[in-house]
Amino acid sequence: MRYRVSHNTLYGYAEPVSLAHNETHLRPRDVGRQRVLAHRLEIDPTPAMVAERKDFFGNAVSYFSLERAHSHLRVTAISDLELAPAAEAPHALSRIPWHKVAGRVRAELSGATLEAVQFLLESPMVGTLPDLQRYAEKSFRQRWTLVEVVQDLMQRIHNDFRYDPGATTVATPLSQVFLDRRGVCQDFAHLAIACLRTQGLPARYVSGYIETLPPPGQQKLLGSDASHAWFSVYDPDAGWLDFDPTNNQIPMNQHITTAWGRDYSDVTPLRGVIFGGGAHRAEVAVDVEPRP
Numbered sequence: 001m002r003y004r005v006s007h008n009t010l011y012g013y014a015e016p017v018s019l020a021h022n023e024t025h026l027r028p029r030d031v032g033r034q035r036v037l038a039h040r041l042e043i044d045p046t047p048a049m050v051a052e053r054k055d056f057f058g059n060a061v062s063y064f065s066l067e068r069a070h071s072h073l074r075v076t077a078i079s080d081l082e083l084a085p086a087a088e089a090p091h092a093l094s095r096i097p098w099h100k101v102a103g104r105v106r107a108e109l110s111g112a113t114l115e116a117v118q119f120l121l122e123s124p125m126v127g128t129l130p131d132l133q134r135y136a137e138k139s140f141r142q143r144w145t146l147v148e149v150v151q152d153l154m155q156r157i158h159n160d161f162r163y164d165p166g167a168t169t170v171a172t173p174l175s176q177v178f179l180d181r182r183g184v185c186q187d188f189a190h191l192a193i194a195c196l197r198t199q200g201l202p203a204r205y206v207s208g209y210i211e212t213l214p215p216p217g218q219q220k221l222l223g224s225d226a227s228h229a230w231f232s233v234y235d236p237d238a239g240w241l242d243f244d245p246t247n248n249q250i251p252m253n254q255h256i257t258t259a260w261g262r263d264y265s266d267v268t269p270l271r272g273v274i275f276g277g278g279a280h281r282a283e284v285a286v287d288v289e290p291r292p
């Protein structure tokens with residue numbers, strides 16, 4: 001399947017911005033069954049400088065600076081990519097008991113397993129809270145495999161927490177999300193990651209997109225999609241396995257991976273520093289379109 005992803009961000013400023021430095025995580029990764037065919041970044045006003053790099057996790061990062069006064073900033077990322085269909089998820093290859101994963105991660109200090117150790121540690125937006133440890137323990141039954149416990153945890157988060165776009169912001173602490181039992185995909189991914197880390201399992205945050213379908217008989221609205229987030233857990237034999245608690249499903253043929261890191265703060269789609277601007281507003285519109 002081929003897709004075109006258009007991610008448009010518009011900032012409007014009450015006062016002119018004299019100088020701005022920004023970076024994006026908007027180019028999807030070439031990973032697994034996913035291959036990027038083309039990608040471009042359209043920036044208005046035209047930046048004084050644009051530079052590309054890879055971050056610590058291997059994600060593509062675009063940096064740009066605006067060095068003259070401007071009253072708005074529009075950043076549009078357009079990506080064409082191919083997602084090869086899969087008959088079954090790689091999770092079928094994972095048969096290891098969950099407690100053996102925790103033991104092997106501590107013992108096998110080499111290769112991919114050594115790299116996974118960093119995803120055991122607390123990160124800026126994901127702390128190992130005692131309440132989350134107690135919440136997680138209900139899923140970690142002694143004889144269950146890694147996939148069984150993570151699927152159970154994913155389903156519990158999906159059932160116990162309400163999707164509510166107005167309940168949180170990017171600054172809402174995880175403890176508040178857990179207390180209020182509501183949030184968005186970013187919050188649910190953080191919850192699962194924190195739970196898994198309390199049990200000694202490496203877990204990372206994945207940002208990207210998901211193809212959404214309109215109700216039967218209705219036409220899909222332009223800009224109605226959104227960026228999405230889920231999580232991965234590490235299996236020393238099968239590699240990283242994805243889970244989507246927002247939709248209670250294993251990502252397969254409709255999830256598009258952009259970047260991964262310890263939590264959202266590592267893979268923010270667009271962030272920067274501005275001088276001036278005063279009050280500002282932000283609008284984001286995303287389209288995920290199947291292509292011939």
